[in-house]
Amino acid sequence: MGFVCGCASVCCGRLCVSSRDWIHWVRDILEAIGDIQEYTQGLDPDTFASNKRTLHAVVYCLIVIGEAERHIPEDVKARHPDAPWHSMRGMRNFLVHEYPWVSPSVIWETATKNLPPLVEPLQRMIEAEA
Numbered sequence: 001m002g003f004v005c006g007c008a009s010v011c012c013g014r015l016c017v018s019s020r021d022w023i024h025w026v027r028d029i030l031e032a033i034g035d036i037q038e039y040t041q042g043l044d045p046d047t048f049a050s051n052k053r054t055l056h057a058v059v060y061c062l063i064v065i066g067e068a069e070r071h072i073p074e075d076v077k078a079r080h081p082d083a084p085w086h087s088m089r090g091m092r093n094f095l096v097h098e099y100p101w102v103s104p105s106v107i108w109e110t111a112t113k114n115l116p117p118l119v120e121p122l123q124r125m126i127e128a129e130a
Contacts, residue, residue: 022076023126025068029088030122032061032068033115040111049104058111059095059102066092076129082121087114 039057040048048054069088077085091110095102 020071022072023130025071026122026126028068029065030119032064033119033122036061036111036115040108045105045108048108055104055107058107062107062110063092063095066090066095079129080121080125083118083125084114 036058039054039061043051043054048058066089069085069092072085077083
């Protein structure tokens with residue numbers, strides 16, 4: 001059964017996403033990156049690719065990153081162009097809609113090469129806007 005939340009819209013009974021401050025979404029991205037780093041620590045690409053549980057956990061975190069990006073206002077993203085906002089959403093869409101063609105090597109590359117450099121700019125973003 002739904003309820004009326006702070007945004008005055010009828011909800012499905014879950015926390016209304018529009019009532020969350022965008023900084024929480026950026027923190028979700030940082031948490032997902034941290035989780036990915038924890039899950040992949042000490043692994044090599046072959047071990048990662050053969051470990052279905054870890055692969056799925058990382059894919060889930062990448063989906064969270066893309067979904068969280070969607071909730072950050074465009075004006076905020078425009079003030080912080082150093083983050084690859086479009087790529088975050090694009091990866092999420094690829095993982096969700098094109099899952100039969102997901103390559104463990106692409107996930108590994110994203111997890112180990114593309115994500116770590118995002119931590120500092122996202123932390124600076126929170127500090128600058130908070």
